[in-house]
Amino acid sequence: MKCFGENEINILAQAYRLCLFLDYDGTLTPIVRHPSLARLSSSRKKVLRELSRLPNVKVCIVSGRILSALKRMVGVSKFVYVGNHGFEGEGPGIRYHHFTDRKRRALLAIIHQKLKQQLGSIPGVFIENKTLTVSVHYRRVSKKDLAKVKLNFLRITMPYIHKSKIHLVEGKKVMEVRPDAQWNKGTAVMWVLDRLASKSRKGIFPVYVGDDRTDEDAFISLKRRGMTVKVTMLPREYSEAQYFLHSPAKVFVFLKKIIAIRKLMAEGYHP
DSSP states (O other): OEEOOHHHHHHHHHOSSEEEEEESBTTTBOOOSSGGGOOOOHHHHHHHHHHHTSTTEEEEEEOSSOHHHHHHHHOOTTSEEEEGGGTEEEETTEEEEOSOOHHHHHHHHHHHHHHHHHHTTSTTOEEEEOSSOEEEEOTTOOHHHHHHHHHHHHHHHHHHHHTTSEEEEEETTEEEEEESSSOOHHHHHHHHHHHHHHTOSSOOEEEEEEOSGGGHHHHHHHTTTSEEEEEOSOTTSOOSOSEEESSHHHHHHHHHHHHHHHHHHHTTOOO
């Protein structure tokens, strides 16, 4: 990966129509010990509101979080929100909820209950039933209990995997149970982008910024169509992203520069 620098920022700032796909945890906010603690500061919310007011700039927040929580935590009405790793999305002119049939939801509810019974008493485990997916967070689990958590998780989920009813994805200190469906952040981002592009005579230049393994699908989908940026302190690690930024703080430096340049361009200045 190359460092995302001034040249790339200028290219994005000058794109006639720009679409910013931004992950939430680890990208807009630092990774924290519990998901409930990952909150945007007032100053960072102000930057996002400024982005929403820029002409010809669309912003889509993409996350593994449940859609309703994601919208509440960011709180910018003009944004498109994609939650549950792509399974649901809402925004101006966009609304979808994929794979929400009762059979799938009932199966995930059963798995959630089993996971809760087997893992819920282990200190540090946090289990989320997000209706369309189930997450087991283990960031606060002690080293001595970690193997127990992973082993019991696999014991519960493997029978369903063998029957092709679910599949598993591992992120940063979290294990995800998802419906057995060909849908992820990458397919969701392309779905949203195609719909935004269909409403415009001119094309949209997309950029995706994310930090997790689950963002790799989006990096792959957009690699030949726009720019992809991974938020990481380990730029030499393998990723499908083209560029890297070191931290959420650096992401907001980038966003502020986009705002400043596009405001100047609106006044007739061209870098």
